[in-house]
Amino acid sequence: MTDPLDRIAAALDRIAPPPPVPADPLAHPAYIWRGAALAAARDFAALPLGDLHGIDAQKATLVANLDRLAQGHAAHDVLLWGARGTGKSALVKSSVAALQAEGKAIALIEVVTTQLDTLATLFAAIATIPRAFALFIDDLGFNAASDARALRSMLEGGAEARPTNARLLVTSNRRHLVPRDIAEQESAINPRDAVDDNLALADRFGLSLGFHVVDQEGYLAIVKGYTDTHDLPFDPVEAVGWATRRGSRSGRVAWHYIVDLAGKHGRSLRL
Numbered sequence: 001m002t003d004p005l006d007r008i009a010a011a012l013d014r015i016a017p018p019p020p021v022p023a024d025p026l027a028h029p030a031y032i033w034r035g036a037a038l039a040a041a042r043d044f045a046a047l048p049l050g051d052l053h054g055i056d057a058q059k060a061t062l063v064a065n066l067d068r069l070a071q072g073h074a075a076h077d078v079l080l081w082g083a084r085g086t087g088k089s090a091l092v093k094s095s096v097a098a099l100q101a102e103g104k105a106i107a108l109i110e111v112v113t114t115q116l117d118t119l120a121t122l123f124a125a126i127a128t129i130p131r132a133f134a135l136f137i138d139d140l141g142f143n144a145a146s147d148a149r150a151l152r153s154m155l156e157g158g159a160e161a162r163p164t165n166a167r168l169l170v171t172s173n174r175r176h177l178v179p180r181d182i183a184e185q186e187s188a189i190n191p192r193d194a195v196d197d198n199l200a201l202a203d204r205f206g207l208s209l210g211f212h213v214v215d216q217e218g219y220l221a222i223v224k225g226y227t228d229t230h231d232l233p234f235d236p237v238e239a240v241g242w243a244t245r246r247g248s249r250s251g252r253v254a255w256h257y258i259v260d261l262a263g264k265h266g267r268s269l270r271l
Contacts, residue, residue, distance in 0.1 A: 021037070022037035022038050022039075022125070023037075023038045023039055023040040025038055025107070025125075025126060025129045025131065025133075026129065026130075026131055027040070028040040028041065028044075028107065029041070029044045029096075029097065029100055029107055029108065030044035030093075030096070030107060030108040030109070030110070031107065031108070031109045031110070032109075032110050032112070033109050033110065033111045033112065033115065033118075033122050033135075034112050034115055035112070035115035035118040035121075036118075036121075037125075038109065038125065038126075041108075041110070044093070044097070044108070045093075045270055046090075046093040046094045046096070046097035047090055047093075047094050048094065048098075049063070049094045049095065049098045050229070051094075051225070051226065051229055052087055052090060052091055052094055052251070053221060053222040053225040053226070053251070054087075054214055054218050054221060054222050054251060055086070055087050055091060055211065055251075058080070058087075058091060058209045058210075058211065059091060059095070061207065061209060062078060062080075062091060062092070062095050062169075062207075062209065063095045063098060063099070065078060065167075065207055066095050066096065066099055066106060066132075066134060067099060067104065069106065069132045069134070069165070069167055070099055070104035070105055070106040070132045071104070072132070072164075072165070075167050076167065076205065076206025076207040077167050077168040077169075077170075077204070077205045077206055077207070078167070078168070078169045078170070078205060078206070078207040078208075078209065079170050079172065079205035079207070079208045079209070080092065080169065080170065080171045080172075080209045080211065081171070081172050081173070081174060081208065081209070081210060081211070082173070082210050082211030082212055083173070083211060083212060083213045083250065084173055084250065084252070085248065085250030085251060085252030085253060086211035086212065086213070086214070086250050086251055086252070087211060087251040087252075088171040088211050089136075089138050089139075089171050090251070092108070092134070092136050092138075092169050092171065093108065093136075095134075096108045096134050104132075105130070105131045105132060106131065106132040106133070106134060107131060107132070107133055107134070108133075108134050108136055109122070109126075109133050109134070109135050109136065110136045110137075110138065111135055111136065111137050113137060113138070113139070113140055116137070119135075122135070123162055123163050123166060126163060126165065126166055127163035127165070127166075129165065131165065132165045132166070133165060133166045133167075134166075134167060134169050135166055135167065135168045135169065136169050136171075137168060137169070137170045137171070138171050139171055139172065139173070140170050140171065140172045168205075170205070213249065213250065214249055214250060214251070215249070216240065216243075216249060218249075219239075219240075219243060219249040219250070219253070219254060220236050220239060220240070222251050222254040223236075223239045223254045223257060223258070226254060226255065226258040227258070227261075230258065230262060230267070230269065232258065232261050232262060232265060232267070233261075233265075239254070239257055242256075242257040242260070243257070
């Protein structure tokens with residue numbers, strides 16, 4: 001007689017949904033990686049590069065690096081760090097979309113942060129694909145240096161080389177990805193060891209692009225750029241009032257103001 005546990009397991013197998021069919025890695029502009037298979041992004045919405053204001057230097061550097069990747073040339077992994085709402089994630093998506101518009105063979109793959117331990121599987125899945133891939137890890141941060149060691153090994157130092165057609169683009173509010181404080185130098189027998197351990201992950205990115213809080217003049221320049229692009233009225237007093245009520249000045253706050261302004265004027269925007 002069949003073991004009851006075996007029968008239960010077989011029944012569960014029958015009613016379980018089939019594994020997802022991987023999306024064609026050559027057919028879509030952007031994908032999501034959740035640890036098992038590539039899924040096509042439902043609606044890859046990226047702002048035009050020209051709509052991103054106040055980050056011209058970071059824009060030029062990232063686009064040039066991704067262009068090299070798309071052409072099969074040497075390219076860096078990139079860490080985009082800095083204040084919240086300053087355009088880090090938007091720049092990643094817009095840069096890839098801009099190169100796609102030029103006919104470059106590159107796609108974005110967003111990697112869910114809870115699935116970093118499956119990156120080796122993703123590397124294997126895309127290694128032989130005749131296309132470049134920007135692996136996008138958004139808002140990454142670790143509570144301790146020990147949590148970051150697996151990713152450190154994959155970036156540099158592991159026994160198995162990563163595919164040359166894939167590079168990581170990581171955004172974070174932390175410059176070094178792990179929290180740092182004075183105590184790291186006070187409690188260790190060799191303080192330098194503790195410092196090196198906390199810096200080891202950030203140091204593995206060939207490019208590190210900083211994004212900083214904008215002043216009022218910079219904030220208004222961003223708002224003015226958006227109002228010009230979308231043919232909306234520019235009222236600096238109203239724009240400053242919006243930022244004051246939000247308690248922050250940033251590209252994100254400027255965009256939220258534009259969304260509100262467009263709604264008041266009966267206009268729609270692609271969000």
